[in-house]
Amino acid sequence: MNEKILIVDDELAIREALGRKLSREGYEVVLAEDGAAGLRAFHSERPALVVLDIIMSGGMNGLTVCRRIRELADTPIMMLSAQAITEDNVVEGLNAGADEYLIKPVRLNEFAARISALLRRIQLSTTDVEQIYDDGYLNVDLHRRQIYVDNKKIHLTPTEFKLLAVLMENSGRVVPQRDLLEQVWGREYVDDVYYPRVYISQLRRKIERDAANPTYILTEHRVGYRFEKQLPNSTLT
Amino acid sequence: MLAESPFAVVLNILIVALSMGFLIIVLWYDIHRRVNQFFALFLTFMLLWNVGFLLSGIAPILESSTRFESLTRGMTQAGFVGASIGGWALVTVIFGVQPRNFRRWTLFYIVLGVGFTIWLVLTDNLTDSSQIISVSTFFFLIFGSLTLYVIWRYWRKLQSIALIMGILLFVGGQAGSFLNPQLGITSLSVSVSSIGTLMISFIVIQRELIIPLLERSKQLESMHEVSVAITSRIATDAVLTEIAERAAEWLGADATGIFLKHDNMLQLVAIHQLPDSSLHHQLKLGEGVAGLVASTKESKYLGNYRRDWLGIEDLPLAHETFGSVICVPLIYDNDVIGTLMAIAGLQGALFEKTDMRLLELLAAQAAVTISYGNLFNTQKTLTDKLESTNEQLSTVLRSTDNPVLAVDRNLNLIFTNPAAEEVFGLDTLHSRENIRRALPRAALPLDYRDALMTIRSRGAYRYEVELDNKTYLCHVANLGDERIEGFVAVLNDVTELKELDRIKSEMVRMTSHDLKNPLQAAMSNLELLREDVESIGDDEIILSVTNIDQQLNRMYRIIDGILDLERVRLGSQSDDICHPRQIVYESIDELNDMATEKGVRLIPQVADNVANFMGDIDQFKRAIINLIENAIKFNKVGGEVGIKTQNRGHYVLFAISDDGIGIPEHLVGKVFDRFYRAHQPGAEHITGTGLGLSLVKAVVDSHNGHIRVESQFGLGTTFYITVPAMARKIDVAS
DSSP: OOOEEEEEOSOHHHHHHHHHHHHHTTOEEEEESSHHHHHHHHHHHOOSEEEEESOOSSSOOHHHHHHHHHHHOOOOEEEEESOOOSHHHHHHHHHTTOSEEEESSOOHHHHHHHHHHHHHHHHHHTSOOOOEEEOSSEEEETTTTEEEETTEEEOOOHHHHHHHHHHHHTTTSEEEHHHHIIIIIOGGGTTOTHHHHHHHHHHHHHHOSOTTSOSSEEEETTTEEEEOOOOGGGOOO | OOOOOHHHHHHHHHHHHHHHHHHHHHHHHOTTSHHHHHHHHHHHHHHHHHHHHHHHHHHHHHTOOHHHHHHHHHHHHHHHHHHHHHHHHHHHHHHTOOOTTHHHHHHHHHHHHHHHHHHHHHTTGGGOHHHHHHHHHHHHHHHHHHHHHHHHHHHHHHOOHHHHHHHHHHHHHHHHTTTOGGGTOHHHHHHHHHHHHHHHHHHHHIIIIIHHHHHHHHHHHHHHHHHHHHHSSOOOHHHHHHHHHHHHHHHTOSEEEEEEEETTEEEEEEEESSOGGGTTOEEETTSHHHHHHHHHOOOEEESOHHHHOOSSOSSTTHHHHEEEEEEEEEEETTEEEEEEEEEEETTSOOOOHHHHHHHHHHHHHHHHHHHHHHHHHHHHHHHHHHHHHHHHHHHHHHHOSSOEEEEETTOBEEEEOHHHHHHHTOOGGGTTOBHHHHSOGGGSOSOHHHHHHHHHHHSEEEEEEEETTEEEEEEEEEESSSSOOEEEEEEEEOHHHHHHHHHHHHHHHHHHHHHHHHHHHHHHHHHHHHHHHHHHTOHHHHHHHHHHHHHHHHHHHHHHHHHHHHHHHHSOOOOEEEOHHHHHHHHHHHHHHHHHHHTOEEEEEEOTTOOOEEEOHHHHHHHHHHHHHHHHHTSOTTOEEEEEEEEETTEEEEEEEEOSSOOOHHHHTTTTSTTGGGGOTTOTTSOSOSOHHHHHHHHHHHTTOEEEEEEETTTEEEEEEEEEOOOOOOOTTO
């Protein structure tokens, strides 16, 4: 393994405990005590995964750091928050580009399991599924991870990509939420129903003509989601 | 016979006139009375005797024929004999000692005596006057003696000296006429007899006419007095006592008492000449004479209480002290309201049956008075109460800072208090105006229909009103009991409360957050420590670590519970169509393991036609799960938890019931408070944060629903949740 993981948290006790746990699990751990230090470490250490606390004293909070990282890389980001109350808070974090949002306090074992699930997801998303879809407006090459919308190359996060891939592999069929959670996020996540909701809406914003009236990714109320192929002649520019 | 003295003649004429007068009066007044009949008989013969005597006196002056003379003598003799018999008969009747068939016998004697005398006259035996006289003497001796015998035997019975004197004079006068006709005292003896007759007449007239008439008028008068006295006043205790007094006075009773009926008991409420200690003495219906009278509604007359009444005594010592007793029911509108009892002492006068009728008369009046008095008192108390309540209410309404408005069915204002007038800028011009015009839109419910429906089904409706930067909670309730006559709205200024609540929530939230980082640090480090010590294998350290871990966990759950609650209170809700069946079965699925472990059976009961409702299905499920979880936790092994859902009017009802330990009565109202469980007896061993029910309530509130709990300590608890149902789908099958 030996993946390098960056942990950014202003609480020394937490930062070190998380770090020690991950070290014991065999990861290489880099610690940073605030946003700026975190960003510096990200550039210098190139970690495979970043754990970010949202509320940090000092100038930069976790959300900002997350956005700054996203401008540069797809590196999976796990957010930790002590402040989230409503789903809106979680959604805000996910929208900032995080792949995972955990609410403190989190158990170390669960934390470690989620880290490994997240890393696994990234690896899986680069798998061998060979499929090319093109209707003139949307062009997807799953194998090469290349997506063009209206002939413009767009960028998807690993989770978004994985989600799209699972839906396209089952195109025309409804994928139940639990299945989606299990296949995209991992078995540990089957109850975190807000993940698909957030990611679907992000995905729609990126690939649909009108995210409010989706044509590719359709919602089956309280069941799941379905990818619908479009006829090439429906393409409009 | 010798010529009479002029004085005797005048006297006789006077007596004749008077006797005729008396005769007419008596006959006219009441001919059916026996005394009157015999009196008339007696007077008639007295008249005959006197007239005959007068005529015989004037016969020589007229120089009439011997035939006329013999006629007058016949009249005189027949009158004399008849008067003798009549006198005896009258005396016998007055003394009330007549034997059977007395009237017939009297008639027989008269026919015999008078007839024989007349026969003698008619057969012209007049020359031998001695024969006639001997006949007269014979009859006189017999009946005069009989008369004297009656007087001698029974004189105590009458105690009227004048009457006895009169009779003696009459008999004496008659006797005088036998002394010696030649002495010339015949006229004197007639006069003496006549004076005696007059005396008798006076007494008889007085006894038979004047006294009854006087008594009747006296009765009328006292009846009138009683009526006026008791009907012109309200039946206070004083008036009841007065009724008792009057009744005693009227009947000449030694004591009287009034019993009134209360709840099948008779209570002595007014007394006259009875011992004070007897007041408020109680009798059951049917007990004592009073109780018997009250239950049978029949008046009762007892000649002798001790002898005639063997039941329970009406009053203590009644058997020892009561003589004659009359008890009559007080009846109003066919109901016995009590009894009136008149009592004569052992040594007192005897009542008669007629006294009972009199008392009944008085009782009728008294019953009316008492009933009206009671009605009046009841009404007066009610009116007074109403007035004072009204006044209090009015004062409260006017002095309260809360705006209060009332409207009629058409939503026209009918009442506003000063606070309402100030808040809404109303003045008298607005009175009776429709509130849709008189009040700003913000003050009215958003949805009238919903408001009306809620008021109909629940009797009250609440909504928030924002006016001039203030928040009011407006409570609307029905006016009128049976049908809705209008509505009354009370506004509470909750601005500060809301702000306080907001600050409190904020503080709770902040605190909970601030606790989370230390908790995270502590828990994480503890986990690392545990991994370390587990490899060392020191049991005591592991035990300590486990304990710390459990406590941290508990802390975490409490914080999480508070945040859950805040999430529901603040959070945005998704608007899903919620299927009660799905909620119930999914909730049960989640808790099946827990129930099996505890040995508790979960019994769902979902009505087939149960309606859907709008809400956040996850939140709602969470609430139901919390309730079922509680029901399992607080149940006994082998217990049951019922999860029922059905329609209830425009609402969907969920009922979660257990047969567990129940909630003590004084805690039932507190179960929805945060952390209440900490204080519940019998539940100390049950783990949990005590926040579950607060969360349930928050969820139900955010769904515009209601939650209610019914519990019997030791028997079980049922929670009822109602949420507004979605409008029913129209059946498309048709």
